[in-house]
Amino acid sequence: MSQEARLVVVSNRVAVPKARGAAGAQGGLAGALNAALKDRSGVWFGWSGEEAEEHSGEISTQTTDGVTTATIDLSKRDVDEYYNGYANSTLWPLFHYRLDLAEYERETGKGYERVNERFAETLHPLIEDDDIVWVHDYHLIPLGERLRSRGVKNRIGFFLHIPWPPTRLFVSLPYHERLVRTMLHYDLLGFQTQEWLDSFLHYCRTELGAEVDDATGSITLDGRTTIARAYPIGIDWDHFTGLKDTGDSRQAEQRLLSSTRRRTAMIGVDRLDYSKGLPERLDGISRFFDRFPDRVRDLVFIQIAPPSREDVESYQQIRALLEQKAGQINGARSEVDVVPVRYVNRGYSHAELYGFFRAAKIGLVTPLRDGMNLVAKEYLAAQDPEDPGVLILSRFAGAAAQMQDALLVNPHSPDDLSHAIATALDMPLEERRRRYEALISTVRDDNVQDWTSNFLRDLDAR
Numbered sequence: 001m002s003q004e005a006r007l008v009v010v011s012n013r014v015a016v017p018k019a020r021g022a023a024g025a026q027g028g029l030a031g032a033l034n035a036a037l038k039d040r041s042g043v044w045f046g047w048s049g050e051e052a053e054e055h056s057g058e059i060s061t062q063t064t065d066g067v068t069t070a071t072i073d074l075s076k077r078d079v080d081e082y083y084n085g086y087a088n089s090t091l092w093p094l095f096h097y098r099l100d101l102a103e104y105e106r107e108t109g110k111g112y113e114r115v116n117e118r119f120a121e122t123l124h125p126l127i128e129d130d131d132i133v134w135v136h137d138y139h140l141i142p143l144g145e146r147l148r149s150r151g152v153k154n155r156i157g158f159f160l161h162i163p164w165p166p167t168r169l170f171v172s173l174p175y176h177e178r179l180v181r182t183m184l185h186y187d188l189l190g191f192q193t194q195e196w197l198d199s200f201l202h203y204c205r206t207e208l209g210a211e212v213d214d215a216t217g218s219i220t221l222d223g224r225t226t227i228a229r230a231y232p233i234g235i236d237w238d239h240f241t242g243l244k245d246t247g248d249s250r251q252a253e254q255r256l257l258s259s260t261r262r263r264t265a266m267i268g269v270d271r272l273d274y275s276k277g278l279p280e281r282l283d284g285i286s287r288f289f290d291r292f293p294d295r296v297r298d299l300v301f302i303q304i305a306p307p308s309r310e311d312v313e314s315y316q317q318i319r320a321l322l323e324q325k326a327g328q329i330n331g332a333r334s335e336v337d338v339v340p341v342r343y344v345n346r347g348y349s350h351a352e353l354y355g356f357f358r359a360a361k362i363g364l365v366t367p368l369r370d371g372m373n374l375v376a377k378e379y380l381a382a383q384d385p386e387d388p389g390v391l392i393l394s395r396f397a398g399a400a401a402q403m404q405d406a407l408l409v410n411p412h413s414p415d416d417l418s419h420a421i422a423t424a425l426d427m428p429l430e431e432r433r434r435r436y437e438a439l440i441s442t443v444r445d446d447n448v449q450d451w452t453s454n455f456l457r458d459l460d461a462r
């Protein structure tokens with residue numbers, strides 16, 4: 001084991017580091033991985049995001065501020081089958097417990113295996129003897145095994161950013177066993193929470209007949225042992241809270257405050273994705289206004305949701321559904337001077353989000369299922385400790401395991417949501433402070449730098 005081992009990060013997409021001195025240093029996961037890469041003079045490998053006529057295997061490298069990124073183009077067919085197809089129309093819905101949305105197509109499964117093979121083929125020559133390799137997320141589950149089949153003996157770790165579903169759901173995936181067996185070629189497997197880890201261990205024990213030690217997370221099958229552990233991801237606390245004094249965050253805060261005046265702003269910030277529970281959230285808000293029609297003058301809900309994965313049909317449908325539901329609430333409840341729901345279909349910078357979060361006295365984070373959910377942590381990090389807002393959080397977000405002092409809700413229940421909104425609106429300062437104090441230490445201390453170093457420490461030790 002040596003701290004000197006060079007690091008190779010592999011993920012579907014690559015975040016090119018910002019040049020030193022560029023405005024607004026990079027934060028979040030990309031910032032933390034770039035910091036680790038810089039420390040260990042490593043390489044970040046992935047898809048460029050570009051579609052080429054044909055996949056050429058050509059690697060494009062770029063070195064910025066001590067970090068080298070290496071990217072490849074994929075063909076349109078690769079992107080359709082691997083990215084839009086198997087990753088985002090099969091694995092994503094299934095891993096978020098949405099059997100109803102999961103599509104099982106032989107062709108996309110083959111495309112997924114083919115692209116993982118392309119990654120292995122192009123990445124292999126870049127890996128040096130003592131490097132440690134860290135693979136990220138559901139797009140690249142079989143990559144470790146593909147590298148092993150090419151003779152790579154290096155330590156290889158894998159982190160899954162999304163949930164691992166219960167065995168009874170997971171077995172609906174054709175060739176599920178083949179997929180999981182590839183995972184046992186990694187030296188270290190990371191999950192967001194104990195719950196997802198338990199589901200994975202349960203699968204290995206009951207479906208594969210592996211020898212599993214729950215205490216250490218060791219899984220042994222066919223003479224090979226891997227270790228699986230929970231590493232809850234956090235935010236880049238220093239970077240995010242450092243946005244407080246930027247012009248962008250102040251301006252955003254003022255914009256929201258001046259446009260909401262005496263009404264309480266309640267905010268939701270999500271990628272437009274069915275896992276985030278957005279239509280269900282609007283049903284809860286509608287229920288709240290049904291119960292308390294007069295409170296339309298007390299509360300304004302702002303939902304920021306930029307479109308994502310627009311080539312996938314289920315994502316087009318969710319967008320249409322949301323527009324319809326927001327329109328219905330506004331149609332039924334608006335007055336000439338009051339519009340209860342503002343639905344904004346675009347993204348904002350983290351500095352602007354910081355300002356919006358700070359101006360909003362209620363943060364509504366209600367995914368139906370989420371690996372972790374960093375928005376819940378960012379919302380809290382942006383609060384004024386003297387006068388903090390209230391976090392309403394789905395009990396089905398990975399973050400709920402660490403954030404029991406939030407107002408936890410069942411996002412499927414409009415009554416539960418409506419009740420939580422009423423509670424949050426009327427919550428006395430003392431209770432808001434107590435909840436904030438109980439929550440803020442995990443947001444501050446279990447941050448993304450610790451997450452990175454904990455995972456790499458354990459991978460180094462393998």
Ligand code: ADQ
Nearest residue numbers: 161233269270271304305306347348370371372373374375
């Ligand atoms: P996501 O599903 O993208 O990530 P999340 O963790 O909530 O979910 O958000 C990631 C980042 O995107 C946050 O920093 C957030 O601020 C930003 N973001 C979200 N909506 C935005 C908007 N409207 N405008 C601008 N920025 C926005 C996946 C998993 C999660 C897991 C993360 C990290 O699905 O469960 O927490 O990876 O592991």
